[in-house]
Amino acid sequence: MIVAEGVSCVFGTQEREALAMLRAGESRAAILARTATVVALNDVSLRVAEGELLVVMGLSGSGKSTLLRCLNRLVQPSRGSIRVAGRDVMAMGTRELREFRRSTFGMVFQHFALFPHRTVLENVEFGLEVQGVARVARRQAAEKALDLVGLAGWETKRLGQLSGGMKQRAGLARALAADASVLLMDEAFSALDPLIRRDMQVELVALQRRLRKTIVFVSHDLDEAIALGGRIALMMDGAIVQDDTAEGILAAPATPYVARFVEHIDATGVLRVGTLMDPGMNPGTPGVGLPVVGPDGVLLGRATATGGVSPCASLHADMTLRQAMPTLAAEPDGVPVVDGANRYLGVLWRTAALGALARRAPSEASAWTSLSPVSRSTSSATAHSTGSRHTEPALPAS
Ligand SMILES: Nc1ncnc2c1ncn2[C@@H]1O[C@H](COP(=O)(O)OP(=O)(O)OP(=O)(O)O)[C@@H](O)[C@H]1O
Numbered sequence: 001m002i003v004a005e006g007v008s009c010v011f012g013t014q015e016r017e018a019l020a021m022l023r024a025g026e027s028r029a030a031i032l033a034r035t036a037t038v039v040a041l042n043d044v045s046l047r048v049a050e051g052e053l054l055v056v057m058g059l060s061g062s063g064k065s066t067l068l069r070c071l072n073r074l075v076q077p078s079r080g081s082i083r084v085a086g087r088d089v090m091a092m093g094t095r096e097l098r099e100f101r102r103s104t105f106g107m108v109f110q111h112f113a114l115f116p117h118r119t120v121l122e123n124v125e126f127g128l129e130v131q132g133v134a135r136v137a138r139r140q141a142a143e144k145a146l147d148l149v150g151l152a153g154w155e156t157k158r159l160g161q162l163s164g165g166m167k168q169r170a171g172l173a174r175a176l177a178a179d180a181s182v183l184l185m186d187e188a189f190s191a192l193d194p195l196i197r198r199d200m201q202v203e204l205v206a207l208q209r210r211l212r213k214t215i216v217f218v219s220h221d222l223d224e225a226i227a228l229g230g231r232i233a234l235m236m237d238g239a240i241v242q243d244d245t246a247e248g249i250l251a252a253p254a255t256p257y258v259a260r261f262v263e264h265i266d267a268t269g270v271l272r273v274g275t276l277m278d279p280g281m282n283p284g285t286p287g288v289g290l291p292v293v294g295p296d297g298v299l300l301g302r303a304t305a306t307g308g309v310s311p312c313a314s315l316h317a318d319m320t321l322r323q324a325m326p327t328l329a330a331e332p333d334g335v336p337v338v339d340g341a342n343r344y345l346g347v348l349w350r351t352a353a354l355g356a357l358a359r360r361a362p363s364e365a366s367a368w369t370s371l372s373p374v375s376r377s378t379s380s381a382t383a384h385s386t387g388s389r390h391t392e393p394a395l396p397a398s
């Protein structure tokens with residue numbers, strides 16, 4: 001839906017010199033010192049699929065708002081290409097651009113940008129009014145949008161009579177009423193107190209699932225980004241330093257800056273077993289304590305010393321680490337991981353789980369050492385093929 005490539009944006013009088021320095025690899029600080037020109041965006045590329053919610057994160061001044069506004073050219077990029085819904089935004093003339101903005105984008109800001117003296121309904125209708133939509137049609141659209149955000153019944157109140165959270169809902173309703181396919185939300189919930197903010201996050205996710213809007217949501221709050229789910233583009237000094245799911249970022253921060261950024265997050269609620277597991281653990285290799293898999297790939301249990309199979313605990317790949325902790329704590333080294341159909345996927349080692357929590361890669365030496373003499377590097381070509389040898393007595397997986 002949105003494809004931005006190589007977008008740079010500078011503010012200042014010496015744009016050409018700044019861009020030349022930027023191309024030559026000079027730092028933002030050096031460019032600012034020499035040219036008094038701010039590089040707000042430096043060669044940013046971004047893709048947002050239709051119906052996706054992307055959170056743009058970063059410290060104050062990292063370029064989040066500039067990036068958001070470049071997407072519909074409320075801020076003019078200095079370089080780069082931007083395509084939205086298949087249209088070349090950079091090539092549009094003034095009139096075409098204005099029309100495109102109205103038809104495609106809804107914007108929600110931190111400070112609402114609403115009219116306090118108008119009623120709630122009039123505020124929500126405003127975008128449609130500007131578009132010249134007929135009265136009845138715009139009233140219907142506005143009422144539907146107010147209903148969606150839980151403000152039905154408040155239509156005739158003046159906006160000034162609403163609480164902050166309700167104003168925020170009205171702002172969201174206004175963006176929804178215009179039925180734009182792309183919502184650009186800049187710190188939209190920042191003015192709300194924590195409880196209402198969390199409610200709004202939950203509601204936004206639900207609305208997005210229902211309405212399939214494409215949303216770019218700017219926030220400097222990592223908890224909010226995680227709560228909204230989906231991908232996070234982390235910005236620093238006008239560039240995207242990592243673009244991944246919250247889990248991907250926590251599991252493998254791209255730079256020390258990112259690692260510091262995510263330091264305080266409780267990773268146990270974010271990291272998932274499937275990401276942390278060792279998929280290379282060969283289930284077909286004979287060895288006491290190793291997982292035994294049936295011909296259909298289903299986990300049967302662990303190999304016993306007498307060549308049988310004993311039932312064992314397992315973890316689901318989509319469990320969070322927090323949910324997996326009790327099981328992991330009760331096992332000596334590692335626990336087999338299965339999918340929803342109980343098919344064996346790999347092993348979650350305690351070292352990997354603890355290593356991830358300690359924000360470092362799991363040690364290469366980790367192995368099911370106390371239980372198995374078998375090297376983990378055994379060829380996976382034999383995986384599953386010898387499982388049937390271990391199936392008697394056939395035991396159901398736990
Ligand atoms: N209109 C402008 N004129 C000059 N400089 C600007 C302008 N808008 C933004 N900047 C500069 O561009 C850089 C990025 O600003 P931007 O507003 O995009 O940051 P942000 O990540 O949204 O920050 P915040 O979290 O504080 O909103 C900053 O250094 C800012 O000073």
Ligand SMILES: [Mg+2]
Pocket residue numbers: 064065066
């Ligand atoms: Mg901003």
